[in-house]
Amino acid sequence: MQEKIEALLTEIEQLTASTAEEVEALRIRYLGKKGIISSMMNEFRDVPADQKRAVGMKMNALKQAATERIEQLKNQFAQNGTSTGAVDLSRTAYPVALGTRHPLSIVREEICDIFKRLGFTIAEGPEVEDDWHVFSSLNFADDHPARDMQDTFFIQHDPQVVLRTHTSSVQTRVMEQTDPPIRIICPGRVYRNEAISYRAHCFFHQVEALYIDKDVSFADLKQALLFFAREMFGAGTKIRLRPSYFPFTEPSAEMDISCNICGGEGCPFCKHTGWVEILGCGMVDPNVLENCGINSKEYTGYALGMGIERITNLKYQVKDLRMFSENDLRFLEQFRAAH
Ligand code: DAH
Numbered sequence: 635m636q637e638k639i640e641a642l643l644t645e646i647e648q649l650t651a652s653t654a655e656e657v658e659a660l661r662i663r664y665l666g667k668k669g670i671i672s673s674m675m676n677e678f679r680d681v682p683a684d685q686k687r688a689v690g691m692k693m694n695a696l697k698q699a700a701t702e703r704i705e706q707l708k709n710q711f712a713q714n715g716t717s718t719g720a721v722d723l724s725r726t727a728y729p730v731a732l733g734t735r736h737p738l739s740i741v742r743e744e745i746c747d748i749f750k751r752l753g754f755t756i757a758e759g760p761e762v763e764d765d766w767h768v769f770s771s772l773n774f775a776d777d778h779p780a781r782d783m784q785d786t787f788f789i790q791h792d793p794q795v796v797l798r799t800h801t802s803s804v805q806t807r808v809m810e811q812t813d814p815p816i817r818i819i820c821p822g823r824v825y826r827n828e829a830i831s832y833r834a835h836c837f838f839h840q841v842e843a844l845y846i847d848k849d850v851s852f853a854d855l856k857q858a859l860l861f862f863a864r865e866m867f868g869a870g871t872k873i874r875l876r877p878s879y880f881p882f883t884e885p886s887a888e889m890d891i892s893c894n895i896c897g898g899e900g901c902p903f904c905k906h907t908g909w910v911e912i913l914g915c916g917m918v919d920p921n922v923l924e925n926c927g928i929n930s931k932e933y934t935g936y937a938l939g940m941g942i943e944r945i946t947n948l949k950y951q952v953k954d955l956r957m958f959s960e961n962d963l964r965f966l967e968q969f970r971a972a973h
Contacts, residue, residue: 635674635681639692642670646700654711654720657704664700671697734970738839738958741946742821745841748865749819752858754843757818759804761825765794771806771925772882787825787836797825801842802882802939805918808844809926814933815847821942832954839942844918846928846935852885852917855936859889859915866945867894874909883916883937894948903951910948913940 646664651657664670674693681689711720746756759767769781780786780799787797804820820842828834845854856875863871872892880886890911893904900906915938920930943955950969952958957965 651707657707661704737969754817754819757808757820759807763798767803773921774881801840805844817845819843842939844937850934863891882922884919886916889913
């Protein structure tokens with residue numbers, strides 16, 4: 635038995651392999667459960683008692699030598715994988731995991747597309763704004779509550795720099811720089827200092843529309859609103875305008891649509907009224923036109939603004955506003971089919 639061990643030791647020292655598969659075959663041959671060394675362990679039982687100690691030590695040395703040699707051969711391929719085919723350069727690529735569009739982006743695009751069909755073009759403005767574009771130019775009185783610390787994030791007090799609280803600031807930027815006719819739609823992020831809950835967040839998204847030309851009337855506004863509501867929520871959608879107040883429009887209105895969840899029958903979402911409010915609108919106040927250098931005797935216009943989260947809620951019934959900014963893939967992946 636001792637000679638057999640010696641012979642195996644030399645054999646093992648000289649082992650070579652040219653692929654990782656060959657190494658694995660050698661491992662099974664020598665160290666596997668039914669391999670050469672295992673079967674020799676069985677023979678060990680028959681070794682006379684006085685030789686057991688010496689033979690035992692040799693057996694252990696053999697096992698160790700085999701393990702080390704095979705490990706060495708294995709490493710050779712791990713370091714030098716390409717030349718041995720361990721990396722298969724001809725195999726097809728792993729599928730690329732595609733992301734999904736964010737629900738707010740999907741809805742923003744949809745809103746913009748509808749207005750583009752009416753001839754509106756996209757306009758953008760800064761999120762870090764000055765008091766003039768967010769408030770003063772839009773006819774907010776100096777003591778208007780919207781300027782309050784509770785609502786507005788102030789970045790600097792003098793001169794006043796704020797995070798815009800609505801996208802109406804883009805209206806005045808465009809009016810200052812462009813001669814009518816103006817027909818723009820302004821999507822963007824806005825900020826308000828609100829406690830975060832399922833129904834309020836410190837930032838959200840709005841889309842603003844503005845149309846200025848000669849003889850623009852409230853009837854034009856109403857037509858655009860009806861077109862928008864039907865395109866967005868389906869041909870059977872009804873609209874309802876309620877008088878309201880905004881500093882920058884006169885007259886002003888809020889628009890409700892027939893609840894698209896219950897079809898106007900009444901449900902918890904519409905608080906059993908059959909209607910849900912979706913936007914604010916009105917005829918641009920002549921003061922705003924004049925503030926931006928547009929002759930209010932010659933031109934009139936309408937404006938409207940809506941929250942994208944609100945519209946998305948109505949379309950997809952997202953109950954908790956915070957879901958939109960938490961980046962939970964389980965939530966986001968549900969919108970795979972929506973675009
Ligand atoms: N800026 C308003 C808000 O943030 C929304 C709005 C209302 C925009 C009426 C308008 C408008 O253009 O005409 O609540």
